Amino acid sequence: xxxxxxxxxxxxxxxxxxxxxxxxxxxxxxxxxxxxxxxxxxxxxxxxxxxxxxxxxxxxxxxxxxxxxxxxx
Numbered sequence: 001x002x003x004x005x006x007x008x009x010x011x012x013x014x015x016x017x018x019x020x021x022x023x024x025x026x027x028x029x030x031x032x033x034x035x036x037x038x039x040x041x042x043x044x045x046x047x048x049x050x051x052x053x054x055x056x057x058x059x060x061x062x063x064x065x066x067x068x069x070x071x072x073x
Contacts, residue, residue, distance in 0.1 A: 025048070025049075026049070027040050027042075027049045028040075029049070030049065030050050030051040030054055031046075031048035031049055031050055031054075032050055032051075032054040032058075033051060033053075033054055035051045038051050038052065039051075039052070041055040043055060043058055046058070
């Protein structure tokens with residue numbers, strides 16, 4: 001019986017994690033601050049949705065050359 005409960009808890013935890021991740025990458029929530037009470041703006045370079053405050057900050061940010069994960073190439 002305990003192993004069945006453990007399996008059910010594991011399945012529920014996996015589902016919660018999947019749903020949380022889906023919410024984090026959706027237009028419903030800012031990728032930086034998790035704000036959800038305003039319109040979002042898509043940042044094409046980072047492929048993420050941001051609230052206006054964080055979007056404005058992100059377009060001013062220029063990563064150093066060694067941050068290759070931000071390269072447009």
